[in-house]
Amino acid sequence: MKNSLSQRDQRHLWHPLTQHKNSAPPIGIVQAKGAVLYDEQGKEYLDGIASWYTAMYGHCNATITSKVAAQMLKLDQIVFTGFTHEPAVELSEKLMAILPENQQKMFFNDNGSTAVEAAIKMALQFHHNKGEKKDTLIAFENGFHGDTFGAMSVSGLSVYNGPFEDFFLKVVRIPAPQKENSAKVLAVLQQLISENDCAAFVYEPLVQGAAGMKFHSSEGLEALLKLCKENNVLTIADEVMTGFGKTGKHFASEYMETAPDIMCLSKALTAGMMAMSITSCTQEVFNAFLDDDISKGFFHAHTYSANPLACAAAIAGIDLLTSKAIQNDSVRINEQHLQFTEKIKVHSKISEVRVLGVILAIDLDVKMERYGDLRNRLFNHFMERGVYLRPLGNTIYILPPFVTSNKQLESIYTAIKEVLEII
Ligand SMILES: *Cc1c(COP(=O)(O)O)cnc(C)c1O
Secondary structure, eight states, rough: OOOHHHHHHHHOOOOOTOOOSSOOOOEEEEEEETTTTEEEEEEEEEEHHHHHOTTTTOOHHHHHHHHHHHHTTTTTOOSSSSSOOHHHOOOOHHHHSSOOOOOEEEEEEEEEEHHHHHHHHHHHHHHTTOOOOOOOOETTTOOOOOSSHHHHHHHHHHHHHHHGGGGOOOOOOOOOTTTHHHHHHHHHHHHHHHHHHHEEEEOOOSSETTTTTTTTTTHHHHHHHHHHHHHEEEEEEETTTTTTTTTEEEEEEGSSSSOSSEEEGGGGGTSSOOEEEEEEEEEEHHHHTTOSSGGSSSOOTTTTTOHHHHHHHHHHHHHHTSSHHHHHHHHHHHHHHHHHHHHHHOOOOEEEEETTTEEEEEEEOOOOHHHHHHHHHHHHHHHHHTEOOOBBBTTEEEOOOTTTHHHHHHHHHHHHHHHHHHH
């Protein structure tokens, strides 16, 4: 018999976020459809996190696969310097129609990290081109913005950053504002802006994903954004996770009145089909790069910029996002989450439950001494029950594809209730 994928994998593959010395071999997945993953033993798993918030319209969605397949037969890849093509142009029109109105230009990258990287470089060069010297970035504590150097510098989660901290850009940090401490955080920001030459503020709007799906106050964030605007500090909304309907609006930035100067989009942008990201910006940011001096342009490029297949996937994704069916699914899932929340929030092992859009997060109230490998035990319990969730520390969260049925949601909720009883 042929060795399993899981066995063959071990010979040459190096997986992300994995300590290969002691982690379990990976599970071989052979197929995915809708909200379900199928492994090589024939076991099914409900994809409770839409494969890291990408496959929001379901895996192998027929609308998306057919659009990408058609594009594949027409134009596969061309250089995006000096050339343009229909999928890129159509995507720019469709995306601009749903982004906050001040967004006018978009730049292509390959993934979330490089979208943030490009945003940071845009912001730094924006000031440089205007003859201003600004060398400091502002970011939230515990933020996550990706794993390239600029993105890592603004991220605040030390497990990822440890060995590299000596090589980072200059960053100052503020806590994410909660209702109670908004005024204090605003004062800290004011102080930092007066003491440093701040170029930009990079933030995950309303939800800090990797930090454990932590929410913060929209009024608090609004005040921070206003202060940045008043002080010529560009605002960079990292909507890589929150974008494309997860928070109940197309973009989390819509919960604030002050729109960001720059936005980073990826993950659900291409509906789980291809790797691509976009850094969008205002006309004002773009205009700062216009000059007879060629070096004032943005000399930054990725080989696969605006790959036509990825653009085709993104166009199909936006069509689905704005369809009545998906809009209804989004409301339905939010309602299911809220009902489930009502039932379990009094559970003795739960310290907090949060819901925003299709995001549901549950913080477990566990004593530190019992913490141990809690995260791994939770993960294994869920997998045994055929539910793919990736708890973050003591936080269990669900961010299911919009197409997840009520019955499938019920299975996920049941697995959570069962796991609460045995941990
Ligand atoms: C996932 C994520 C990134 C990094 O995206 P990659 O595609 O993994 O490089 C950046 N910012 C946020 C908020 C993310 O959730």
